[in-house]
Amino acid sequence: MRVKIGRNDPCWCGSCxxxxxxxxxxxEKIAKIKSQGHIVPxxxxxxxxxxxxxxxxxxxxxxxxxxxxxxxxxAGMSTEDIDRIxxxxxxxxxxxxxxxxxxGFPKSVCTSINEEVCHGIxxxxxxxxxxxxxxxxxxxxxxxxxxxxxxxxxxxxxxEEKKKLVQVCRECVELGLKEVKPWGFLGDMSEAVYNHAxxxxxxxxxxxxxxxxxVEFHEDPWVGYIFKRGTQMLMAPGLMFTIExxxxxxxxxxVVDEENGWTVRTKDGLPSAQWEIQVLVTEDGAEVISW
Ligand code: MF3
Ligand code: CO
Numbered sequence: 001m002r003v004k005i006g007r008n009d010p011c012w013c014g015s016c017x018x019x020x021x022x023x024x025x026x027x028e029k030i031a032k033i034k035s036q037g038h039i040v041p042x043x044x045x046x047x048x049x050x051x052x053x054x055x056x057x058x059x060x061x062x063x064x065x066x067x068x069x070x071x072x073x074x075a076g077m078s079t080e081d082i083d084r085i086x087x088x089x090x091x092x093x094x095x096x097x098x099x100x101x102x103x104g105f106p107k108s109v110c111t112s113i114n115e116e117v118c119h120g121i122x123x124x125x126x127x128x129x130x131x132x133x134x135x136x137x138x139x140x141x142x143x144x145x146x147x148x149x150x151x152x153x154x155x156x157x158x159x160e161e162k163k164k165l166v167q168v169c170r171e172c173v174e175l176g177l178k179e180v181k182p183w184g185f186l187g188d189m190s191e192a193v194y195n196h197a198x199x200x201x202x203x204x205x206x207x208x209x210x211x212x213x214x215v216e217f218h219e220d221p222w223v224g225y226i227f228k229r230g231t232q233m234l235m236a237p238g239l240m241f242t243i244e245x246x247x248x249x250x251x252x253x254x255v256v257d258e259e260n261g262w263t264v265r266t267k268d269g270l271p272s273a274q275w276e277i278q279v280l281v282t283e284d285g286a287e288v289i290s291w
Contacts, residue, residue: 013048029183030236038185039233041221046238047214051145052280055214055240058142059149059278059290061095065109065138066151075130075156079111083122086138098139098146098217105262110137110150114162117205117246117254117264117272130156133166135274139217148213148242149290150276161249162271168200169247169273176225176243180235180279180286186223187231193245194225203252205272208264210242213278235281240289244276 005012011022034040047055065086072085086109090097097108105121112120112135113128120126120135128134137150152166172193179188197204204225212219221233225245233239250270257263266272278290 012043013046014050026236030234033183033234039221041233041236041239045212045220046236047240047280048238051215052240054143054145055147055289058095058140058145059147061090061093061142062138062140062147062149062278062290064093065089065140066136066149069136069138070151070153073128073134073136073153073155075128075132077128078124079113079120079122079126079128079134080124082111082136083107083109086136090140094142096141098141098148102217109139111135112137112263112272112274114271115266115269117248117266118208118274119262119264121260121262128155131158131162132156133158133162133271133273137274137276141217145215146213146217147290148217148276148278150244150274151291152273152275164200165202165247165249165271166273168197168202169245170275172196172204172225172245172247173243173275173277176245177277177279177286177288180243180281182235182237182281182283182285184235185230186221186233186235186241187227188229188235189243190223190225190227190232191229193243194227197225197245197247203248203250205246205248205254206252207254208246210244210276212239212241214240237281237283239281240278242276242278244274246272246274248272 007020132155139148176189176193210223250268253267280287
């Protein structure tokens with residue numbers, strides 16, 4: 001149960017302003033959109049200024065990890081070496097790698113090569129070779145605040161076909177980002193991602209998506225990429241989530257590795273790409289928090 005706040009009571013956001021001068025009209029607007037049948041975020045999903053500041057500090061480490069990987073990644077290196085770069089960069093800056101021991105995940109970062117869609121586990125036995133494409137998915141905790149982003153890297157001479165997949169997936173994220181604006185819907189972003197992938201002859205993974213993030217690793221809403229404009233959750237200012245489509249060269253079906261229970265691969269064995277950004281809906285647009 002939540003007691004209704006009076007107009008002259010302090011606002012729920014902790015600003016110490018009167019409710020009527022703070023989030024009152026925000027709440028009214030959301031209630032109206034909800035009454036029209038839309039899915040709307042609840043207060044717990046709306047990030048407050050202090051939280052946003054903490055999340056941005058976390059994201060500095062997140063970005064530093066991916067930058068460090070970008071500088072050092074090359075053929076002949078193992079995915080364990082990438083794990084070490086992420087662990088060391090994170091801990092030196094005072095952070096904790098979020099994947100480490102997360103639901104039993106054994107490493108500090110996910111490394112997914114070629115037909116691996118996501119959640120690949122770093123290993124000293126997996127050696128990067130010329131022509132590979134790899135997603136490095138890095139998530140960071142600092143003072144309890146979470147950041148999460150991933151990039152693709154092309155190793156040496158990569159065939160045109162795979163390079164194009166990587167590029168189109170990146171464009172999907174960029175086109176999705178353009179649709180992130182206050183009082184739109186997640187479906188606006190989703191449709192832009194989907195259409196660009198399909199237009200290029202690719203498919204988008206359906207059952208794994210993005211998520212709210214910041215105060216926890218994975219928060220509501222779940223963020224899919226097969227939805228239409230005007231559907232899914234309202235993008236109210238303060239909503240923070242990831243855009244992280246997995247774009248496949250072949251079909252959208254995926255299988256999870258039976259032995260390790262983590263690594264997701266395309267069912268048809270064709271390559272898959274993923275880029276991930278963490279984005280905040282602001283009063284007048286969007287702010288990329290981590291990439
Ligand atoms: N960064 C990944 C995501 O947002 C999370 C991986 S969890 C792990 O989906 F435990 F697999 F690392
Ligand atoms: Co994520």
